[in-house]
Amino acid sequence: MKLINKKTLLDMIPLSEKAIxxxxxxxxxPKRIALTSRNVAWDLDEVTGWVESRKTSGVQAKRPGxxxxxxxVSPCPPA
Numbered sequence: 532m533k534l535i536n537k538k539t540l541l542d543m544i545p546l547s548e549k550a551i552x553x554x555x556x557x558x559x560x561p562k563r564i565a566l567t568s569r570n571v572a573w574d575l576d577e578v579t580g581w582v583e584s585r586k587t588s589g590v591q592a593k594r595p596g597x598x599x600x601x602x603x604v605s606p607c608p609p610a
Contacts, residue, residue, distance in 0.1 A: 534564065534572035543578065 537548070544551065554560035561577035 533575040534566075535575050535578065536570075536572055540573050540578065543582070 535543070540551070541548065546554075551560055555562055561573055561581055563571040563573055565571055
């Protein structure tokens with residue numbers, strides 16, 4: 532197993548730290564490994580697998596804060 536640090540991860544994945552953190556919390560991104568109380572790393576094979584799965588899935592990423600399934604409302608007819 533090869534581990535990568537945050538700088539290497541951010542060089543590989545063009546997302547913000549916050550976006551990656553949110554994806555981790557949802558289970559949509561490989562979990563970080565705490566090496567010390569102030570140092571974390573990711574498994575390179577897991578991150579590479581995640582990238583490959585994104586390439587082949589064709590699934591759009593979830594947008595944080597986007598409303599879910601709000602029914603469309605037609606405008607009121609003129610009175």
